[in-house]
């Protein structure tokens with residue numbers, strides 16, 4: 013095959029055809045409107061149940077409208093790395109960031125694997141630098157990285173020599189490749205050797221984790237002695253320096269634990285990202301930055317080149333402020349029992365957003381243009397004013413060295429890569445910008461850097477960028493760019509969902525909310541609708557909870573909120589129920605997922621919405637009332653799923669004594685009681701006059717089916733069972749609800 017001409021595009025943007033789905037979605041919308049109309053017309057004949065149902069259904073209709081708009085034009089990107097390499101350009105430098113926060117919730121071996129996979133990407137090593145931010149200030153993490161960088165010196169050449177695909181050793185040496193595919197004797201020998209070396213490395217880290225201190229806290233480790241995790245000065249260590257700047261060596265590895273003081277806000281991950289940005293700005297100052305969570309390794313070693321196809325390939329930079337890759341998870345359990353793989357969400361809604369102003373920034377697996385993070389707008393006319401020393405110091409803080417490096421980025425000057433022996437001297441000055449009072453009076457977290465004020469700093473930061481008129485692009489090569497680990501079990505999922513609902517709602521109360529940004533005309537209208545949809549996620553918990561309570565209420569008091577069987581309008585909710593479920597099922601089947609996966613997701617998303625999101629709403633309320641601040645609770649990471657109880661219980665929902673499960677159990681018990689009361693009343697179908705009927709019965713049944721995990725939990729043992737204290741509390745609350753129904 014002939015080579016494509018050098019002028020061939022580096023990527024293609026392809027629109028999907030989706031006329032049939034559009035038609036079905038509009039039909040559902042039409043049915044929703046018909047239902048609303050019916051409610052309105054018959055409002056005077058009914059009591060508050062009708063009003064409440066109307067309000068809930070209005071909300072469902074509103075969000076469905078937003079979803080349709082989001083999914084309307086779905087777009088995919090294809091990237092052509094070979095064409096980029098053919099052009100024989102000098103590839104630009106990239107700074108790679110990894111964040112970790114807790115050596116217990118996030119085992120250092122995961123961080124080590126992420127770092128190793130980054131160090132081994134197919135990209136000139138002298139153009140790369142890897143910065144690890146450790147909010148745990150953990151000598152164990154530091155120790156693990158030091159050991160890992162020694163291993164990297166054999167691992168990186170091995171990967172490149174044999175063009176290994178998965179360059180995170182824990183995956184490479186696990187399941188799929190228990191024995192080498194390559195038959196050559198040389199490869200087999202090296203494979204054995206490498207496996208042995210990796211086992212030694214993980215053994216060392218395991219042993220160190222078991223000791224109270226990983227090693228003597230002397231020498232390089234002295235900085236870790238007598239410090240507390242939340243109260244310590246900055247620690248910056250150059251773990252490995254690619255001194256000769258060799259392009260097939262190992263990139264620089266730099267460890268940073270920013271200063272923390274008890275009374276100073278540290279802004280969680282956003283704060284960590286800003287420090288990574290500044291420290292790297294002082295050291296390598298690459299024009300592009302890739303950031304990964306500690307649990308997400310590089311799965312496609314070509315990813316940096318793929319991303320460059322978009323970053324360098326766009327004719328106008330404004331079309332590509334950042335390149336986001338989807339979050340895909342490894343070791344996903346069959347049929348997604350925790351509903352946390354989010355494949356369908358990415359497939360349709362995700363690609364829909366890609367077709368508007370571009371994907372959200374997802375917090376990990378994203379390449380940013382540094383100058384965009386530094387607050388630049390696509391056509392900045394004020395650039396010279398921004399570049400005055402005064403303005404720079406005001407925006408970027410008091411470090412002269414840093415403002416100089418920022419000026420280079422903002423004026424698109426080519427930043428020369430660091431010469432030999434320079435890194436260590438740069439890190440000396442970097443201490444200043446990693447201090448916790450450095451940002452006072454500057455624009456960090458407000459106008460530049462990762463944005464503060466939300467526990468979903470990713471969405472807020474992306475929104476700010478879109479709000480300045482930038483577009484973003486999506487990069488989903490095959491094999492997938494990055495693979496991460498999804499929260500294992502019930503409590504971890506709930507914590508994550510709660511944080512998301514909290515953070516997204518918080519965005520509404522920042523000056524960067526989508527309604528304000530649309531006023532300046534740079535955030536596109538339909539992009540604003542997408543952000544509205546996602547920012548209001550958490551609020552959906554309220555109508556869903558009301559709906560679940562409403563059907564129980566009607567069954568308990570023998571009233572109704574659905575049309576009666578005799579009335580023709582009953583066809584509207586029935587058609588809605590049937591079409592909606594069949595349609596969402598078809599979305600799963602179309603991309604090769606199973607009916608079971610669909611069902612699991614339907615259920616878990618009802619749990620997430622009714623339980624986790626309502627706690628999210630609550631924590632935002634408490635914040636607004638000034639009662640408590642929101643926190644970023646780190647998700648527990650599992651190194652390998654299904655290790656315990658091998659498969660029998662894999663995917664079974666787990667519980668703890670957190671209040672979320674009290675709410676969930678209460679919802680279940682209330683609906684079970686309501687169903688029991690209705691059955692005892694012996695009048696299931698139709699009923700006479702105004703009593704409850706099949707509509708209410710189906711609604712409550714549906715709630716019970718969605719809460720199946722909880723029903724099993726009532727009888728489960730250990731972590732698979734709902735704690736008895738939770739059951740008692742929920743029992744009391746459910747009784748209270750039943751009593752209240754009778755009084756109203």
Ligand SMILES: O=c1ccn([C@@H]2O[C@H](COP(=O)(O)OP(=O)(O)O[C@H]3O[C@H](CO)[C@@H](O)[C@H](O)[C@H]3O)[C@@H](O)[C@H]2O)c(=O)[nH]1
Nearest residue numbers: 111112113147280281284305306374375376467468646647
């Ligand atoms: O104070 C903190 C808290 C967290 N992190 C890091 O933030 C990352 C994400 O935390 P995790 O607990 O894994 O949250 P997830 O819910 O899995 O993360 C998703 O949601 C977050 C926003 O809520 C985004 O920041 C993430 O990129 C996105 O993957 C991890 O690397 C943490 O080490 C810090 O560096 N400092």
Ligand SMILES: [Mn+2]
Nearest residue numbers: 305307497647
């Ligand atoms: Mn995570």
